Amino acid sequence: MSPLVQGAITIFVGVFGCVGYFYAANLLLDKVIYPAKGPNIGRNINRANAIRPWLFLLPAILALSIYLVYPVIGSLIRSMYNRAGNEFIGLGNYTSLAGDPEFQTALINNALWALVVPAAATFFGLVVAQLTDRLSWGNIAKSLIFMPMAISFVGASLIWKFVYAGDPDIGIINAIRDGMGLDPLDPLQLPFWNNFFLMVILVWIQTGFAMVILSAALRGVPEDTIEAAIIDGAGPFRVFFRIKVPQIMGTIVVVWTTITILVLKVFDIVYTMTGGNFGTEILPSYMMSFMFRDDGRATAVAVVIMIVVLPVMIWNIRQAQKEMR
Amino acid sequence: MSGVRMEEVVKRYGDVQVIHGIDLEIADGEFCVFVGPSGCGKSTLLRMVAGLEDTTEGAMHIGGREVTRLDPAERGVAMVFQTYALYPHMTVRENMTFGLRMNGHPKSEIAEKVAEATRILKLEDYLDRKPAALSGGQRQRVSIGRAIVRGPEVFLFDEPLSNLDAELRVEMRVEIARLHKDIGATMIYVTHDQVEAMTLADKIVVLRAGRIEQVGAPLDLYRDPDNRFVAGFIGSPAMNFVTGVVQDGAVDVPALGGTVSPQVELPAEGTEVIIGLRPEHAKIDPNGTTLTVEITEALGGISYAYLTSSAGEKLIIEERGEISSALGDTVSRTFEPHHLYVFDKDSETRIR
Numbered sequence: 210m211s212p213l214v215q216g217a218i219t220i221f222v223g224v225f226g227c228v229g230y231f232y233a234a235n236l237l238l239d240k241v242i243y244p245a246k247g248p249n250i251g252r253n254i255n256r257a258n259a260i261r262p263w264l265f266l267l268p269a270i271l272a273l274s275i276y277l278v279y280p281v282i283g284s285l286i287r288s289m290y291n292r293a294g295n296e297f298i299g300l301g302n303y304t305s306l307a308g309d310p311e312f313q314t315a316l317i318n319n320a321l322w323a324l325v326v327p328a329a330a331t332f333f334g335l336v337v338a339q340l341t342d343r344l345s346w347g348n349i350a351k352s353l354i355f356m357p358m359a360i361s362f363v364g365a366s367l368i369w370k371f372v373y374a375g376d377p378d379i380g381i382i383n384a385i386r387d388g389m390g391l392d393p394l395d396p397l398q399l400p401f402w403n404n405f406f407l408m409v410i411l412v413w414i415q416t417g418f419a420m421v422i423l424s425a426a427l428r429g430v431p432e433d434t435i436e437a438a439i440i441d442g443a444g445p446f447r448v449f450f451r452i453k454v455p456q457i458m459g460t461i462v463v464v465w466t467t468i469t470i471l472v473l474k475v476f477d478i479v480y481t482m483t484g485g486n487f488g489t490e491i492l493p494s495y496m497m498s499f500m501f502r503d504d505g506r507a508t509a510v511a512v513v514i515m516i517v518v519l520p521v522m523i524w525n526i527r528q529a530q531k532e533m534r
Numbered sequence: 535m536s537g538v539r540m541e542e543v544v545k546r547y548g549d550v551q552v553i554h555g556i557d558l559e560i561a562d563g564e565f566c567v568f569v570g571p572s573g574c575g576k577s578t579l580l581r582m583v584a585g586l587e588d589t590t591e592g593a594m595h596i597g598g599r600e601v602t603r604l605d606p607a608e609r610g611v612a613m614v615f616q617t618y619a620l621y622p623h624m625t626v627r628e629n630m631t632f633g634l635r636m637n638g639h640p641k642s643e644i645a646e647k648v649a650e651a652t653r654i655l656k657l658e659d660y661l662d663r664k665p666a667a668l669s670g671g672q673r674q675r676v677s678i679g680r681a682i683v684r685g686p687e688v689f690l691f692d693e694p695l696s697n698l699d700a701e702l703r704v705e706m707r708v709e710i711a712r713l714h715k716d717i718g719a720t721m722i723y724v725t726h727d728q729v730e731a732m733t734l735a736d737k738i739v740v741l742r743a744g745r746i747e748q749v750g751a752p753l754d755l756y757r758d759p760d761n762r763f764v765a766g767f768i769g770s771p772a773m774n775f776v777t778g779v780v781q782d783g784a785v786d787v788p789a790l791g792g793t794v795s796p797q798v799e800l801p802a803e804g805t806e807v808i809i810g811l812r813p814e815h816a817k818i819d820p821n822g823t824t825l826t827v828e829i830t831e832a833l834g835g836i837s838y839a840y841l842t843s844s845a846g847e848k849l850i851i852e853e854r855g856e857i858s859s860a861l862g863d864t865v866s867r868t869f870e871p872h873h874l875y876v877f878d879k880d881s882e883t884r885i886r
Contacts, residue, residue, distance in 0.1 A: 433619030436586050441633030441684070442607035451632075455623035 227268070234264045281515070288509040292502075302509035312510075314488055315495040318404055319473065319517070322491060325405070327468040329412045331461060334419025338427055339449060341420075351424065355417035362414070362477035369410045370482065373397055398487050407489055410478050415471070419464045426460040427453060459532045466525035473518045492517070536597035536610070536687035536720050537562045538583060544591035545578055545744075552578055554744045555592065560722065560737070562597075565714050567731040568724045569767070570741035576724045577692055579741070583722060584690050585609050597687045607637075609688075612681035616693040618673040620665040620680075627661045630680045644683075651682040654716060655709075671702040678713065691723040695730065707733060728768060732756070740764050762882035765810050765875055771838065773810045773875070774849045780805045785876070789843035791824035791866045796874035798885050807885065810875035813838070813852040820859055822866020825849065830857045841865070 238260060239245060243253035291298050306312045337354055341347035357365060373396045374380030377387035382396055396406045430453050438452045454461070476493030479485055485494040496510035538560040545553035553575050560566045568576035581587040583594060585606035594602045601609045612633075620629050627648060634644045652658050655675045665673055674694055681689055691710070695703045711734055714721055725731055731738050732752045740747040740755065740763070748760045752768075759765035765773045778787035780803055784795045787809050794809065801807065818839060825841040828848075837857045841849045851867055859865050876885040 431617065431619065433615045433617050434621055436606075437613065437615065437619040437680075438621070438632070439586070440584060440606045440611065440613050441680075442636045443632075447636060452621060456621075458623070 230268065231265060234267075235261070238264060284508045284511055284515075288505060288512050290505050292505050294504060298505070302505045303513075306506065306509055306513070311490060312495060315485075315490040315492050318489065319491045321404055322408055322411075322472050322475075323469055326408050326411050326415065326472045327465045329408070330415035330468050331419045331423075331465045333412065333416040334421075334464070335423050335454070335461070337416065337420045338424035339453075342424065342427060351420060354420055357414045358417040360414065362411075362475060363481050365410055365414055366478050366481035369413075373406060373482075397483050397489075400488055403483065403487055403489050407478055407482055410482075411472065411475060415468050419468065422460060422464050423457065426457040430456045459528060462528045463525060463532060466521050466528065469521050470518055470525060473514060473521070537564070538566075538688055538720060538722065539595040540583075540592065541595075542592040543579070543582065543589055543594060545575070545582060545587060546590045552744050553582070556744075556746055558739060558746065558749070560720060563718050563720055565721045565723065565734055565736045566739060567735035567737070568722065568739050568741055569726065569728060569731045570747075571767075572726060573743075574741040575744040576726075576741050578744075580690055580692055580722060580724045583609075583688070584611050584613050586613075610686050611688045611690055612684045612686035613690040613692065614674070614677050614681050614694045616696050618665070618670075618677045618697075620673055620676055622665055625662050625664055626657060626668070626676050626679075629665070629676055630683045633680070633684045647683045647685065651679040654682065654713065655679045670698050671706060674698065674706060675709075678710070682713075682717070687720065689719055689721040691721065691725075693725055694723075695725070695727070703730075710734060728770060732768070738768075740767060759875070760884055762808060762810065762877040762884075765877070765884070769812055771813050771850045771852065773812050774816075775808050775810050775877075776843070776847050776849065777879070778807055778809045780807060785809060788845055789824070789847040789849065791822060794874060795871050796876050797872050798876050800876070801878075801885065806879045808877040808879055808882070810877060811849075811869060811873060813850045815873035816851050816867045816869040818851055818853060818857060818859060819866045819868050820863070823864045824866045825864065827859050827863045827865060830859070832856050841867075 238257050243257040243260075245254050245257070247253070287294065288302055289297060289299055291301070337351070341350045344350065360368070371379055372381050375383055375393050375395045377383040377393055380393075383393040386393060397403045399406075434452055434456070435448055438448050443451065474493060476491065476497060479489055479491050479494040480497060483489045485491075485498060490498075492510060492514050496507050496514070499507035499510065538558075540556050540558045543553060543556045543558075544551065556579065568579060570576050578587060582589050583596070585601070585604060585608075589602050592602075593600055596609055596611065621632065624632065630648055630651060631644050634647065648661075652661060655678060657672075657675055657679055660668060660672060660676070665676065668676065674697075677694070694710070695706050698706060707730055710723075714734075723730070723734060735752050737749060738752055738755055739749050742763055747767075748755060748764045750758075755764055755768045759768065762775065766775065776787055776789040778785040778790075778794070780786075780800050781793065782803075783800065784793040785800065785807060786793050790809070790811075796809070825843055827839055828842050829840040831838045831840075835854070837853050837855065839851045839853070839857050839859065841851065843849070849867075877883065878885055
């Protein structure tokens, strides 16, 4: 059978399977288990309505359990076993992680990423959203800034490899240095600063995301409050920072934490650009370096990442819910 | 000395002109109300005084100073918005002091002014609340408080009561009138509600399509309108208009059941004119035959009767107490000739 036909059948079965499930389950509930007739009609309708949400949520709950909850628990267990997975060593993987200077570097770098990238992307996104708002060509500018969002991390990394290239004929940084009569250097090998050169890539990608969301939020700020502030004698900067920004603070927090979560998971950029060398290791790339060699330690790193992301995630969801209210 | 003077003020958006050369003088301490139907330019004119809209042509003076090209903050005005426009992230106190803090006033002075404004508006209990925790009426009081604290030469109100329910609107209307008496500052107030205009104003400016139709004290506009538009706009229910023809030194008005003799200089024989008669100036004559009762509304103290003439002209009559005539009865109405207004049919100006 050709893969095309296979795919079509899969889609067909999947979609109509879902529709069939919802239809049949609903029918079963309403006609057989709690029929809307007979002496207990009121009670039956109430019970059916109480059960219905669970019926509809069941497939999602099952899928999440199998593909999310089980792997989390599985990883926790696996991280307590040795390299081969046949000997229980308790927290051994974690203690050896703590003692590994490479892991400490990754942890510190990751903290830097989590601080710098969301802050920079949100800040630039906010500034761009405000500056392009009143321009006639603002939408073109916004489209251009948003475009990197459509590029995969690996693709973006390849683009920036050219920017950072050592050959002055290719890399813009070295072209500038060359113009100033300086020797070419590899920005990705500059200790400590190379981390920031990598972060620039993610900021470049995520600024568009922040800009789009914050631009919409800025438009939602009531014009009256801005006019009132202008009459109150506030200049453009004060109107922006003291009237507009505080009113969209909730959205800023959501954007910020969303990018933070993404940052804590990103590994492609480091993997593509430096492979974690020259002191640019971060947790996900560090984890990758153990994958398939020592799954015990790799899963231990994965658990650490999850523990780091979790509070940010909870805060993000809380904020988003507050925004919706 | 903090009156407002406009000289040939014009506003254009591109090719579209919305304000057509307005001349207006508002005296120091006067309460001036701009009224008119929506789209007449009353809010635009107010925003031009505030400086939120540029003045395309002409000159704007506040307190003897030309302010045409000045920023809103430099004009000595404070504005109260229909939507209150409170800063949602600040407490009531911060809302009221924002302007003073922006302009670097000393803390002691700010505290003093806030204390005074809260006393006037009875906001003491709400100073540390955020606007979201206040009712509509309280929010509008804070908004007025924010204006008072700035100590402006001119207060600008842009339909401040439109977002309030009927009961609160009456209450706030009285409060604004009291405020004007207490402070004595010049106030410009935009509204489409003629009750607000009649009760609050020292001077009403009736606007239509970017032009002034008439300026005057509320009762002067009611008693002595310059044209049909003002006559119809001021007074509730609106003045009745019916057509008539000048004949033998009187006017033949079919809808009123014959000739009437308004006490004015009538135009030439055979000229068509419009006769105006206020609902409250006529009475129903149950023995008449010219009008049919369509609907009656009894409000308790007063009642309204909606009448139609055989030619299809509609009339409203207001009576004290209840109206005895039933639906479908034919009636006519009685009135005093001096209550009749005569308007030119084409130009709609008043014939006196």
